[in-house]
Amino acid sequence: MSEETAWRRVTVSETQALLQQPDLLIFDVRDADSFAAGRIGGARHLSGANLEHVLLRTPKSQPVLIYCYHGNASQIYAQMFRDFGFKTVYGLIDGYEGWRAAVTEPVPRNLSPALREWLSEHGFPPDDIEATRDNRMTPLMHACRLGDKAIVDALLEAGASLEPLNSDGNNALWLACYSESLDIIDRLIEHGIAIDHQNENGATCLMYAASTGKTAVVARLLAAGADPNIRNVDDFTALDMAANLDCLNLLRAATR
Known part of the structure; x- marks a missing residue:
């Protein structure tokens, strides 16, 4: 894609090749319900609520792939990213519907x-580990909320996805x-969950743990490599949000 080209439209097969790039966004x-029901692995939901944050806080050098339902709305967003200075922008030609039709569904x-x-x-279909209930909660999210490690292990062994987000934009x-x-x-991080994922307010798990005084959680996340320097939409870091002295000291040490 040359500097003069606004952005490039790509096919499903080209998209599959692009997904091998580790820095691809x-x-x-x-809409949020469609995103929750199914999406390309690793995709983040983009809406009017977080668009400005993404445009301002994302390095312009990172390649970006955008898709919608059928490939129409994504063209508007793709041009917006290019106008904002992003160097490499792709739009999926036939959107998610084209992707879903072309890509083989996983084996049951x-x-x-x-x-x-x-x-x-717990209110889920007995044969669907990716189903959602209230607040777009998946079985994995629910088991994590309950602290049920045996079920979390069983869900991960069965192939439960780490990508889904609830209606607040938070992962498991x-x-x-x-x-x-x-x-x-520890288990989620071992399986590759996005430790620095930011919800639609730009908050990370580390920010949440610091703001609620969960000292042991802050220590565990920092030890696993969570980034203490990320800022939310209000320009606060986890250090700014520390609710107790122990969290404050841990975060100060991590940012020196």
């Missing part, structure tokens, strides 16, 4: 009777931090 500009999972029973007891790691389940936090 993927933005889904469909063989779930254990115990996991099926747990799913049913946030819910594990809520329950202060250090073993679950």
